[in-house]
Every structure is written in C-alpha cells, then in structure tokens.
Amino acid sequence: MENRFQHLQAAHCENGVTTALLRHRGVQFITEPLAFGIGSGLFYIQIPFLTVNNGPAISFRTMPGAIFARTCKSLGIEVVRKKFSREEQAEAYVEKLVAEGIPVGCQVGVFHLPYFPVEYRFHFNAHNLIVFGREGENYLVSDPVMETDTRLTVSELTKVRFAKGPLAPQGQAYYPIVTKPVDEDMIRKAIVRGIKRNVRDMLHIPGGFAGVAGIRYTAKRVRRWRDKLGPRRGGLFLGQIVRMQEEIGTGGGGFRFLYAAFLEQAHAYLRDDDLLRVSEEFTRAGDLWRQNAVKMAGVYKGRTTEQSDFDEIADRMEEIMEVEKKAFKQLSAIKSLK
C-alpha cells in the first residue's frame, strides 16, 4: 500500500508540486531549491509588444511545465503527462488515478479557484496543484501555496482544469514514475546539468529580450514609459513588474533568493566553495530587486513620479543586470562543473 500523501508548502507552485510528488515516490533528498535549480528555473524575459492584464509581459522564471519535466528527466524519472479535449475524459483520468492511490499534478487557472482570495483571481492559467484523494463529492487537494491541504468539488476541479485563455491548461494532468533509485552521483550530475542549462539561458539566449539582456531591454523601456504612457499608467506598468517579481510564488526577489538557496544546497553535494560565493551574488541581486521594488512603489503610490525617478529605476535595473551577468559568468567558470 502506498504511504499517505504529505502536503508540502512551497514558495512556488510548480517547484512545490514537483518536490511533493517526487518525495511521495521515495525521492527523499529533493527540496524546493534543488527542484528549482535542477530544473533551471531562474530566468528573465519581457515578451516584446505583448501586454498581459494591461501591463508588460514579464517573467522572472522559466516557462510553465519546464521545471517538472527537466528535474524528472535529469534524475532518470519517467513522466506521464496527458492533455484532454473532452472534460469527461479528463475527469475520468484523475478519478481513476486517485482511486489507485496515485497523487496527480494538475495545471489549473486561478480565476475560478474558490479558495483563492478574490484579489488574486486574474486569468492566470499556469498554476499547479496536486489531487491526492477523494471524500464523497470532494477531491482532496494539495496546493503548494497554501499552508494546509484543501478541497475542491468535482465540478470546481473540472472548471479550473478547463480554464480558457493564454496557456489554457486543457485538463493537463501528470505524475512521475520512479523506476530506479536516485543515487548521489545522479544528483550531482543533475545539479551540474541544471546549472549549465541556466547559464546558457541567462547568458547566451539570442534576441536581446530574454536572459540578463532582457533586464536591460526592460530598463530601456522603463525610461520611455513616463512620456509614452503618462506617470499614472507608467506607474501601473511598474506595479506589474513588482507583482511578477514579489508576488506569492517567487520566494521573494524574483526567485533570486530561491536560486541562491539552491547553490547553497548544491554545495553540499559538489563541495566547491565557489558555489557559496556565487550564491552570495544572487542574494545580492535579490536584495537589489527588492530595493528597486520600494522605489517603484513610490511611483505607483504617486509620491515620486518624475522622469528622474523612472531613470533611477532603469539605472538600478541595469546595475542588477551586471550583478547577474557576473554571477552567471562565475558559475560557468567553476571548474568542478565542467
């Protein structure tokens, strides 16, 4: 008989789902920072010409689904993932897995998620939760951002699994199958691979609007927002940056603290003190992002809305870009990672 599923609270939903599902399958070493780092979760992108919720389309993390897929693959763990066009099939699939005692991850939209406070319910479709049991008409749900597990009725679950709009979940459900035990050597290799891929994504991605270059891309736009949008709308755009950077799910500082924690834990496996030094750099980057959020708040509160304030924010973003660029270059130069 399977052991009972343990709810796990995490900073970010996808890290949390990955960590809880793997631990349930006996992969005990995994933590949220390790899942985030092995899955190369740190990122920056501003998608040009696109607005989301009437603000800039910015993300501080990699694309949805990538952390789970990469972390499992790097650890030699098989992933079963299914998409559905019909709601009945999607319902039957989860019902069957849960009846067999298999906790299953689901991608959902938050707009109709009844246990979320209404203030957080925008049309955001890349949230993740785990369904791990059933009591009558209710599914037992482990949502990583919640302190305890929660409940959804069958129809509530179907509704959030079939939310519509950008990144529509299409009823996606997934779970890992661990076929062989994960040993220390595999963990070390997975960490190295995760770091290298993250270095590539942040330093060498072409286009100029993603990776560390993406931070400069945004900084350049911030300088123009006051003229182009006016102080008020410009302030709302800055507010959107702050929300993407600090909102529930990031662990603070645009995931930079989470990545610093990952490097600290990676040190326990790789025993290279350079990792700790680079970890400090990411802590610094996270602190700088947070300081800049305070400055940005001055604009959307209407206290400091001059062009010089927008320029100062942009200057600080360019400074953060330099810190992160240097940190990733140091990472790529670490010999034990070659």
Next chain:
Amino acid sequence: MKKDEVPQDKSALANFTREVCYVKNEQGKYETVLSTGWEVKAQALDSAWDEVKERIETARQEVARGEKSPIHYFMALRLMDMPVISDYTGIWPFFIRRHLRPSVFNRLSDRVLRKYAKAFEITVEELKNFKG
C-alpha cells in the same frame, strides 16, 4: 534578505495563507519563513484593482450612453481581454469586436448570446437587459 527583515504586513493573503520566503538566518544559511505580506506589493495589487474598477465604471457609462454593447461591460467586469473572451466563447475576435456595437448586438441570435452568457456566468436575460 535577512530573516529579521521579512515583512509581516497586512495584505489580501490574510485569512487565506501566508507565503514562503527564502531568507538568510543568523548563521548566514538559507531557510524559509512565512510572511503575511509586504506593503510594497500589496499596494501594487491595490493599484491594479483600482485600474480594473475604473475600467469597469468607464465601460458601464459607455453602455449607458449607447456607445457600446453589454458585452463590453461584462468583459471588463470579468477581467477578460480579447484572447480570453475569444477562447471562452469560441468566437473569433473579428466578430467579437463587431458584437461590441449596440446595433450588431441587438440583432444577435440567442445561440450566440448563450455563448457570451455562459462565459460571463450570467443568464441571457441579464446580458440582454443590461442598460448600464
């Protein structure tokens, strides 16, 4: 961020959950603490909602003046932009933009109105009879 610097401000998270923050403890090691929220981002969320409320009110007035159809108002009310409403109804944006004109809206069949009503989670009557 250091452990003793974690903000515990009032936010929309109250009575819902506290959030996990990764912070440095006294030994310089990372650990997690729970936070009730941070004023800086609570204000970002508040100002985003002020904007939403303003947009809803503007949409209501436009419907009341007969410049826009009720679809325009309910899109604002349900925070739906064009890609979202298009996906929920299965109607192409080109047609939705036409349906925002009162003259076109008044001639819509019940079959089309039902698609919108379902997306907005209201009845066809509520949709048809909304006057602003």
